[in-house]
Amino acid sequence: MKAAVYTRYGPPNVLRVVEAPKPVHRDDELLVQVYAATVNRTDCGFLRGEPRFVRLFSGLFTPNKRILGNEFAGRVEAVGTHVHSFAVGDRIFGYSGVNFGAQAEYLTVKESGLVALIPQGLTFEQAAPSTEGAHYALNHIRAAGIEAGHDVLVNGATGAIGSAAVQLLRHAGARVTAVCATANVELVRSLGADRVIDYTKEDFTRTSDLFDVVFDEVGKSSFGRCKPILKPQGIYLSSELGPRAENPVLALTTRFSRSTRVMFPIPRDRREDVIFLKHLMFEGKFTPIIDRTYPLTEIVEAYDYVETGMKVGNVVIRVAQER
Numbered sequence: 185m186k187a188a189v190y191t192r193y194g195p196p197n198v199l200r201v202v203e204a205p206k207p208v209h210r211d212d213e214l215l216v217q218v219y220a221a222t223v224n225r226t227d228c229g230f231l232r233g234e235p236r237f238v239r240l241f242s243g244l245f246t247p248n249k250r251i252l253g254n255e256f257a258g259r260v261e262a263v264g265t266h267v268h269s270f271a272v273g274d275r276i277f278g279y280s281g282v283n284f285g286a287q288a289e290y291l292t293v294k295e296s297g298l299v300a301l302i303p304q305g306l307t308f309e310q311a312a313p314s315t316e317g318a319h320y321a322l323n324h325i326r327a328a329g330i331e332a333g334h335d336v337l338v339n340g341a342t343g344a345i346g347s348a349a350v351q352l353l354r355h356a357g358a359r360v361t362a363v364c365a366t367a368n369v370e371l372v373r374s375l376g377a378d379r380v381i382d383y384t385k386e387d388f389t390r391t392s393d394l395f396d397v398v399f400d401e402v403g404k405s406s407f408g409r410c411k412p413i414l415k416p417q418g419i420y421l422s423s424e425l426g427p428r429a430e431n432p433v434l435a436l437t438t439r440f441s442r443s444t445r446v447m448f449p450i451p452r453d454r455r456e457d458v459i460f461l462k463h464l465m466f467e468g469k470f471t472p473i474i475d476r477t478y479p480l481t482e483i484v485e486a487y488d489y490v491e492t493g494m495k496v497g498n499v500v501i502r503v504a505q506e507r
Contacts, residue, residue, distance in 0.1 A: 187288030188483040189250045193233035196487035201480060204251070207285070209292045211264040216276065216293060218258040219308035221286035221501045223478075223486045224316050224344055227252045230284070231487065235425065241282055253286030253501070255279050257302060257312040267295045275302040277462075279315035281453055287483060289503060298458045303466035308506050313472040313498035314461055317344030320423055321352050321401075322457050327449035328397045328419050332357025335395045337413070339363045339388065340402030341372045341380075342496045345423055347473045349399055350375045355469050361395070363388045368496060371473070389413055397421060402493075407434055407446050414444045421447045473497025 187204040209215040230252060233239050242249060257277040260270050270276065278299030285291040293299050298319075302311045324345075330336060336353050340346040341362035353360045354376030362377035369380050381388045389409045396418055398410045403424025410420050422431050431448045438445035464470035477500040478486040490499050 185289035186480060187251050188253075188480060190231060190247060190252070191250060192246055193231070193239075196228075196231065196484045196491065199231070199484050199487065201483060204288065206290050207292045209262060209264055211266040212296070213264050213292045213294050214260050214267060214270055214276070214299070215262040216256065216258045216291055217261045218256050218286055218289055218291055218503045219506055220257045220312035221253040221503055222255050222313045222316065223252075223287075223483070223490050223499045223501060224254070225490065226254060226316065227284075227287075228487060228491055230282075235429075249282075249284045251286075251288050251291075252284045253288070254281055254284050255312055255315045256286035256291065257308040258503075261290070264295070269295060270299075270301075275308070276300065277302050277308075277311040277314060278458060279319055279453070287480070287501060287503075296455065298453055298455050300455075300458045300462045303462055306465060309474070309477060309500050309502060310472070311465075312500055313344065313474060314465060314470070315458060317346075317498065318348040318352065318461050318470065318472070319453070319457060320345045320451055321349035322460075323449055323451040324349065324399060324421050324423070325352060325356060327447055328421055330356055330358050330397060334358045334397065335361070335393070335415075336397045336399065337361045337363065337388065337393075337395045338377075339398065339400045339405055341375075341377065342368045342473070343401055344472075344495075344498050346399070346401040347372075347375060347497050348470070349401060350377050351470050352464075355464065361388075361391075361393065371496070375473075394418070400424070407431070407444075411444055416443060418444050419447050420444065421449070474500055476500070477502055 185206045260274040336358045361379045362372045394415045400422040407420045434446035435448035475496045
């Protein structure tokens with residue numbers, strides 16, 4: 185099979201599209217022909233082995249997972265003898281987490297993993313980018329205890345996590361203020377934001393509004409800067425480590441604070457979240473935003489673009505043509 189493979193940490197040009205062994209599924213696994221995958225910030229981090237602590241999971245000196253890609257959509261080609269909920273030919277999508285493997289023509293996933301049938305009417309390329317960003321957004325919403333009527337600000341509302349967060353917060357009944365650049369104001373408003381702040385014209389940390397939760401989904405702010413716009417028991421939550429890796433430390437030191445505090449939740453992989461996203465997509469209440477689509481042969485260019493930090497939503501990799 186063709187796969188994007190890397191054998192050493194480094195920039196995108198260390199990737200090579202080569203012939204690799206086709207994986208063999210176990211009794212409790214599905215063999216999936218991948219039609220579409222994505223490139224995201226997690227992939228870029230593991231490609232470079234940065235920040236360095238990721239090497240505790242991926243290999244200290246050389247990567248132990250040679251094929252990246254943690255979300256996919258494809259067709260079931262074979263099933264293990266213990267698999268009962270999927271059949272050959274099923275169109276499925278899912279999230280493989282740090283097992284990766286999606287930037288290839290085939291991968292194996294457990295029947296009990298984060299995988300579900302693609303909603304009717306969606307293509308493989310539309311379904312592929314539906315899990316990684318939304319998975320983090322759901323974990324953040326759950327950790328912060330967001331409920332209907334809460335005031336939430338999302339900084340970085342056009343990223344994979346941020347664009348999913350705006351839609352999922354809206355579905356939860358929260359009042360959403362989203363922060364983005366001028367070019368994306370109307371897009372973010374269409375996702376369900378009640379108010380959009382253009383950061384090129386206004387510093388969102390100087391707004392007179394107060395929020396129950398501030399989601400910094402791009403890591404370009406800090407607890408110190410956002411503290412003035414938090415309500416007395418407000419929560420600051422970021423998808424990034426923060427300046428000098430302060431967010432995990434602040435999450436510990438402010439944990440039992442009776443005033444504002446920081447949360448840095450460790451994401452939980454739950455299959456029910458993928459089922460939930462499946463239903464929202466079918467109902468038209470969640471639509472993953474796609475910026476660009478690249479063929480697998482242009483995987484290096486896709487990584488280069490993601491690393492610019494300018495993508496809007498998701499970057500999709502077309503692994504095979506839909507039939």
